[in-house]
Structure formats: C-alpha cells, structure tokens
Amino acid sequence: MTLAALRSFALGSLAAVLASCTTPSGPQGQTQYLEAFAPTSVPHSALYNQDMDSYWDGDGMAGAPSIVIDISDQKAYFYKGSSLAGVSALSTGDEKHATTLGRFKITQKDQWHKSNxxxxxxxxxGNVVVANVDVTKDKAPPGTRFEGSKMHHxxxxxxxxxxxxxxxPGYPASHGCVRMPPHMAAIFYNNVTQGTPVTVRP
Incomplete structure (x- = not known):
C-alpha cells in the first residue's frame, strides 16, 4: 500500500471514529461535547492538510468584530466593521446534528475549555485507562478519574x-459544534469579546 493510500485510509478511519460536539440537552451552562482531536499517533499536520482557505489579514484593522458561519461553504468569515478580516475552514454539525441557524452573540470565552x-x-x-467515555453511560474503573476532552479557544x-x-475531515462531521483549525481558533478567540455577533447561515 502506498503512503498516499495509507494516509487516505488513516484519515478516513479517523473521520469515522472521532467524536465531536453534541447539541445541548442539559442546562445552559452545561457543555456537552466529545473529543475534538485525533489520537496522538497521527501527525498533527496530517489533520489539517486539507485547509488551503484559512487566512487572517485583520491585524491593525479597525471596526467592530462580527462572524458569519456559512454551513454550505464550511467557512467562517470574520469581519471588522464591513471589512473582511479573515476566513477559517470549518467542520460544522452533520446531518443528524445540524448546527443551529440564526443570529447570536458570543456569551462565553474559555481558552482551555474541557468537556464535562x-x-x-x-x-x-494521568495515563488513559479507558478512552472516549460518556460519563452518563460509562462507569469509572476503581482508581480512575474523569478527564474531559479538550476544546481549546x-x-x-x-x-x-x-x-x-x-x-x-473536510465536511460537516460534528454533533453541532463548529470546529476550527487550532491557529484560526486562537486568532478568532483573541479578536472577539462577549457580545460579538455571530450569524449562522445555511
């Protein structure tokens, strides 16, 4: 099997087994997400090599921030005033867990957020004993503790x-959340405040 075929197989397998976010079924403050990253055995660069669209030109640009998430394009557009400051590739909710459409505002920022x-x-x-668990269904083995999945920025x-x-993975694959490449998530995070408008359109 060629290196390209192995890489395609590995990425395809990851897309099938990796968990993501879920839509909320609990209280407002309860974030319900699955792991957003692939196993550490896969090179980090391989997870984002399809992203040829993301960029940032917003440094020094004036204007109030706003974000438009386009489901069909699988991109987020960051504006300062009426000027486009940057674009990020995305992975939004899949067919069964569509990302909610509408006009919203940023209500919380948490740089080192973890799933509860x-x-x-x-x-x-800190060694993993059982991976990819759901605390509402899985019981912790004796001597272990729960470590929530990371969803930084x-x-x-x-x-x-x-x-x-x-x-x-290159298509809508989450359970409702909006996944971004790490560098773009950090840039967006550093340029929004609570109250920044977010529009999610089809």
Missing amino acids: LYGDFVDGA FMRFVGGIGMHEGFL
Whole structure:
C-alpha cells in the first residue's frame, strides 16, 4: 500500500471514529461535547492538510468584530466593521446534528475549555485507562478519574454550542459544534469579546 493510500485510509478511519460536539440537552451552562482531536499517533499536520482557505489579514484593522458561519461553504468569515478580516475552514454539525441557524452573540470565552461529559478515564498519573467515555453511560474503573476532552479557544454562542479547535475531515462531521483549525481558533478567540455577533447561515 502506498503512503498516499495509507494516509487516505488513516484519515478516513479517523473521520469515522472521532467524536465531536453534541447539541445541548442539559442546562445552559452545561457543555456537552466529545473529543475534538485525533489520537496522538497521527501527525498533527496530517489533520489539517486539507485547509488551503484559512487566512487572517485583520491585524491593525479597525471596526467592530462580527462572524458569519456559512454551513454550505464550511467557512467562517470574520469581519471588522464591513471589512473582511479573515476566513477559517470549518467542520460544522452533520446531518443528524445540524448546527443551529440564526443570529447570536458570543456569551462565553474559555481558552482551555474541557468537556464535562465526554473524555477519558485516567489513573493517578494521568495515563488513559479507558478512552472516549460518556460519563452518563460509562462507569469509572476503581482508581480512575474523569478527564474531559479538550476544546481549546472555546467561544460559546448558543446553548452548549460554540467554536473551538478540532479535527476537520473536510465536511460537516460534528454533533453541532463548529470546529476550527487550532491557529484560526486562537486568532478568532483573541479578536472577539462577549457580545460579538455571530450569524449562522445555511
């Protein structure tokens, strides 16, 4: 099998098994997400090599920030005033877990956000004992604790849904959240405030 074929197979397998965000079914403050990243055995660069569209030109640009998330384009457009400051590739909700459409505002920023429902059971040294668990269904083995999945640079805009770093397979694959490449999630995070308008359109 060629290197290209192996890479295609690995990425296809990851897209099938990787977990993502879910839409909220609990209280407003309860974020319900699955792991947003691939296993550490996969080179980090391989997870984002399809992103040829993301860029940022907003440094030094004046104007109030706003974001438009386009589901059909799988892109987020960041504006300062009426000027386009940057574009990010995305992975939004899949057919069964569509990202909510409408006009919203950023209600929370959490740079080191973690899931409170999905993640791993780890031992006292932090080693993973059971991976990809759902605390509402899975029981922690004796001597382990729950470690929530990482969703860094989290920007909540409706219920439990927000933008954050995550795996981009090249199509809508999340359970409602808006995944972004790490570098773009950090840029967007650093340029929004609570109250920044977010529009999600088909």
